[in-house]
Amino acid sequence: MSLFRILEACIKPRLLVPAIRVNTIRELDFRGLRDAGYRGAVFDKDNCLTLPCKDTLVPQLKDAWEDCRTAFGKNNVIVVSNSAGTRDDPAGLEAESVSHHLRVPVLPHAAKKPGCLELLRNPISHSQQPIHPSELIYVGDRLFTDVVMGNKLGGLTVWTTGLWAREAMALRYLEYGMLRIIVKWQAFRNKQVDNVADERVVQSPQQRFVKPDPRQANPGPSTVARVWSCLVAALRLTSVVARWFGGLMSALYRRLLLAYRKQEDALRPRDSIETLSSQEPFSSGYHQPHLIVPNEPQGINRFAKLVVTVRDAVIWTTHRREAANGAPVPRER
Structure with a gap:
């Protein structure tokens, strides 16, 4: 040209x-x-x-x-x-x-x-x-x-x-x-x-x-039908993703719980109740060590420590009352 x-x-x-x-x-x-x-x-x-x-x-x-x-x-x-x-x-x-x-x-x-x-x-x-x-x-x-x-x-x-x-x-x-x-x-x-x-x-x-x-002679679905089909497809996809994510989180929770229980069994005290009742409250010998759940935030660890401390105080007070009332204290076999 x-x-x-x-x-x-x-x-x-x-x-x-x-x-x-x-x-x-x-x-x-x-x-x-x-x-x-x-x-x-x-x-x-x-x-x-x-x-x-x-x-x-x-x-x-x-x-x-x-x-x-x-x-x-x-x-x-x-x-x-x-x-x-x-x-x-x-x-x-x-x-x-x-x-x-x-x-x-x-x-x-x-x-x-x-x-x-x-x-x-x-x-x-x-x-x-x-x-x-x-x-x-x-x-x-x-x-x-x-x-x-x-x-x-x-x-x-x-x-x-x-x-x-x-x-x-x-x-x-x-x-x-x-x-x-x-x-x-x-x-x-x-x-x-x-x-x-x-x-x-x-x-x-x-x-x-x-x-x-031909596309104008035979028009496709209306705009409302297209929007509705897209919404249904999105809901189905969301349901599938939610099920998969829920299964993943459930498996992760079971693994963390199993690790926590193993750690709790390993750190559980072996002393008798008499020994526990004769110790002073919150002493180093009676205190159960802090149980750490893997990969937990620091706030959760502090809350777990507080719960263990309150539990120890309740157990020690109960044993003291039973000893003062003359109730028999179970012994180890």
């Missing part, structure tokens, strides 16, 4: 604006286009009908391609490519291969698009009735070549935005950025002339000749 095309698009920005924008040709209503007066179609090859540098039709487009050939007639559909049928294909082998696989003629041209306008003034010369360029649709994936060529010839331009393979992405980003600027400028100008515009509602080609999206 030369710098001249970019300057031409800046001077005449309307040449870059397609009449219809689709993802692939599967979204086009070819029978509706035929009924509207369009008698033929001019297609680009790479990334529109085939993969780049390939000659066979993309399998996903088989049905749409048959609909197009049936609607317009196989003699009224041609391929104009910047690879097949140009100087890059001097022997015409690629053009012959493309024509064989797609079952439509390939227009040979020396100058690449959009410089081959003179040949496209009457591209379908073998038709029974002459077809004017304005009665054709021009389908392609490039704005600077396919769309500009179709707009110069006065036909209906279709821009396919879906890519079967990534190529020349820098130029595509440039085309898309320029198109966004042009569309925004046109929308701004339309707002200024709304007061003097005709109030009649006219459907655009995008609305007339593009098949409805």
Whole structure:
């Protein structure tokens, strides 16, 4: 693409604006286009009908391609490519291969698009009735070549935005950025002339000749249903996580309790009750050592020490009262 095309698009920005924008040709209503007066179609090859540098039709487009050939007639559909049928294909082998696989003629041209306008003034010369360029649709994936060529010839331009393979992405980003600027400028100008515009509602080609999206014809669940399903899924996940966490904490608690009991058994005093009753309260010999639970905070250890001290005081006071009343004191066997 030369710098001249970019300057031409800046001077005449309307040449870059397609009449219809689709993802692939599967979204086009070819029978509706035929009924509207369009008698033929001019297609680009790479990334529109085939993969780049390939000659066979993309399998996903088989049905749409048959609909197009049936609607317009196989003699009224041609391929104009910047690879097949140009100087890059001097022997015409690629053009012959493309024509064989797609079952439509390939227009040979020396100058690449959009410089081959003179040949496209009457591209379908073998038709029974002459077809004017304005009665054709021009389908392609490039704005600077396919769309500009179709707009110069006065036909209906279709821009396919879906890519079967990534190529020349820098130029595509440039085309898309320029198109966004042009569309925004046109929308701004339309707002200024709304007061003097005709109030009649006219459907655009995008609305007339593009098949409805199956996702819009068969909408999915409503927003409330989606929110409810997400809430149910979140509750189920929370329940699973809570069960797993509860089982983990239960196992950890059992292990800590077992370690605490083992430590308590190891530190339990072996003295008899008589020896315990003869000792002074809170003496070093009678005091049960502090039981430490592993991995417990310091506050819990202090609370455990306080509980053990209170328990020792209650036991010592009880034994003193029983000894004062003459009650028998059990002896060790």
